[in-house]
Amino acid sequence: MPAETRGLRVTRAVAAGFDGHSAAALHPDLRTFTADLVRPYGLPLREDLLTEGAGHDYGAMAAGLFEQALPGGEPADLLILAFSSPDVRPAAPASLQLSRHCPGQPTAFAVCDQGSATAFTALRIAAAHHRTGGCRRAVIVLAEQSALHYEPVEPVELPAEHRAVVLVCEEAPGEGLRVRQQAEPDGARALRSVCDEHRQLGPGAGLLLAAELASHGSPETAGAASPGQPFTGVWSLLADRLAERLADRLPGHGALLVADHDRRLGWLSTLTLP
Known part of the structure; x- marks a missing residue:
């Protein structure tokens, strides 16, 4: 076995x-x-x-x-x-x-x-x-x-x-967290790549975007970090989302995708939480 x-x-x-x-x-x-x-x-x-x-x-x-x-x-x-x-x-x-x-x-x-x-x-x-x-x-x-x-x-x-x-x-x-990192100089293309990755996770998957990515537009169902915290913003948003999950205030506990794009370095990073 x-x-x-x-x-x-x-x-x-x-x-x-x-x-x-x-x-x-x-x-x-x-x-x-x-x-x-x-x-x-x-x-x-x-x-x-x-x-x-x-x-x-x-x-x-x-x-x-x-x-x-x-x-x-x-x-x-x-x-x-x-x-x-x-x-x-x-x-x-x-x-x-x-x-x-x-x-x-x-x-x-x-x-x-x-x-x-x-x-x-x-x-x-x-x-x-x-x-x-x-x-x-x-x-x-x-x-x-x-x-x-x-x-x-x-x-x-x-x-x-x-x-x-x-x-x-x-x-x-079960499956653990997955991190994907790739070079992507253009913020709009980075967002499209994130949205494609999110769709592949299937119905019910959540999406959390850093403020820089969200500035290029984002799906209505996505959570977006507020501007002002370029490094910790999306992670503070994740802390709120996990607290809501623990309190069972969110219907279903599907996969969750967290994404950030560093414009100056041209680097896209995503985290998938099963």
């Missing part, structure tokens, strides 16, 4: 916004690190933000969400911190700091420098790690903070607020 298929699924998600700033935003190491980072490119520092201590550190933001995301101290085997905008504690590995606060003290590392695709890459890595047999529960921490302490080469969309999302992925019977 064939062995039962077991995959990794996103079973719950917690999202929260944060006001104010953290003490790390006033640490002199932030100025030193940022100055070293931009000096080869001749980019000016944002002296106003450095002086006022704008920004929030990702470790502090996410650590307070573990109790809600992992009730009863459920232990995790793997923790991945994924971010697009820089942290305000550049000299301290926030993923390792978070592993000490996370039940189970899981293996931890960070993924970055892939724009909005970073979150999907983290999920793809978690699924691959699960297939090795070494991960029954993974925690994916997604974070963005609204301060950029230097002038970018070209205009970029900054988050409207500091925000973190914690995704809990657990082993369950």
Whole structure:
């Protein structure tokens, strides 16, 4: 008799916004690190933000969400911190700091420098790690903070607020999550590709779009993230949708497709949740 298929699924998600700033935003190491980072490119520092201590550190933001995301101290085997905008504690590995606060003290590392695709890459890595047999529960921490302490080469969309999302992925019977990533420079074509993928999932499948994708138009049945959170927006939407599912406020629990497109990098990413 064939062995039962077991995959990794996103079973719950917690999202929260944060006001104010953290003490790390006033640490002199932030100025030193940022100055070293931009000096080869001749980019000016944002002296106003450095002086006022704008920004929030990702470790502090996410650590307070573990109790809600992992009730009863459920232990995790793997923790991945994924971010697009820089942290305000550049000299301290926030993923390792978070592993000490996370039940189970899981293996931890960070993924970055892939724009909005970073979150999907983290999920793809978690699924691959699960297939090795070494991960029954993974925690994916997604974070963005609204301060950029230097002038970018070209205009970029900054988050409207500091925000973190914690995704809990657990082993369950049946097919697990699937991540697809591909080069796609054109946003309108990216949306058409997502809609085709959504139709292939069959009747009853849900669709959640990041704000950039939804700006090209979207089906009436799709959920669209509000503008203002370029990295965490669609994942906050997913947290709301999963909460509705758990509360049985949604009819049926068909497949769910989550999609984001990074315009600057020309990269399309989708996540299918069975």
